[in-house]
Amino acid sequence: MIVVIDYNVGNVKSVCNAFEYIGRKVQLSCDPDVIRQATGVVLPGVAAFGYAVRELGTLAELIKEVASEGRPLLGICVGFQMLFERSCEYGEHTGLGLIRGNVVPIPAGRVIPHMGWNKVELPEDMDLFAGLGDAKHFYFAHSFYADVNDSECRVAYTEYGFDMQASVQKGNVYGTQFHPEKSGPTGLKILENFAQICEKKK
């Protein structure tokens, strides 16, 4: 079963609600034994980066371990940002380092946070976007973005005065800066795609 990591941040429940709504059973857990048995892992997160890393605590190592074994991992919003090496939101913080790159502030000169529905160009070779066509709108709410610096990583972008990283895929590690659980039917399709990826890997 897919396990949604239960740690002390917002939107954890919304992610579970969304999977349930599309008829996919998921388990919300912070129990290492349960996480080790997972067919796939979702790392949600609405929080400041530093707070999220602190609350995740020792589960970080376990998530890295599960990902290194090839099981699908999906990071959402701050969960996505934590896939990277470092962030400077309210101080310097270290992430999981699964993807090379840092989380940095969206440059000044535009409205920040980047809040609302923005169009993401969907590359054909990214599994999360299967069946969605070439571009769709998703809901974003963030002030920092992941500056990806990883040649093994496929990236989807959104336009916000520059090409901003909206989603990544590196092997079995997936992430979205936007909120699929709050992006209506298009977002739910992404979660369905992730569930199918987990099924195939089993």
Added chain:
Amino acid sequence: MRKEEIAMLTRRIIPCLDVKDNRVVKGVNFLNLRDAGDPVELGARYSDMGADELVFLDITATIRSRKTIVELVEKVAENVFIPFTVGGGIQTVEQMDTLLRSGAEKVSINTAAVANPTILSEGAERFGSQCVVLAIDARRSKDRPGKWQVCIKAGSEPTDIDAVEWAALGEELGAGEILLTSMDADGTKAGYDNELNKAITDAVNIPVIASGGAGTLEHLYDAIVDGCADAVLMASITHFGNFTITEMKQYLADRGIPMNL
């Protein structure tokens, strides 16, 4: 301050659901409430109709209603998969935490932020700015022409605080968005107060949701173009069936505003 380059980001249509005793109500100038339906059903319907976001405001904000609103947020979150903000009587970071965990995307703080502005910075540091909405109820000042005063306690208590200065301070403290309601325009369907909207959008760099006064499709356009609002909030004209969300979005898109249609 607000550069052209953000033109790509779609502008948002946000129906607002004022909740009292588990029903959606709507009044004029904050008075004379009319029943507009069940909050969960109405929220789900707006989501299906293409709303970009929803706002639920607990307008009673008593200890008892606070418990009800958490249950409401849980129910909405099981049925609605677009972002929604919840507000009304929130006084502590712990209460914010409860609502965010129950499934709200953002919480809006009004009276409590005036009484204790650090709630904005504490909230931002814990949840990130994008979860912290500063709600401002503003009224044209009788003593100071061209200025607006902040009112608290659901608009019942005027303060000496200047709305534009308060918005700028709110941003500095960590608010990630401003929900700006013109008390003069609210429920009148005579148009948004775009002088107010423009004064605030000029003063801050965070998104501003214009609220109060929507009556026609043109009003929405004016709030976005003249008021520079990032999102428009409405209640009367959606609850009582004047326009569908699609009609609003199509109208704005036809006039060149980027919309998620």
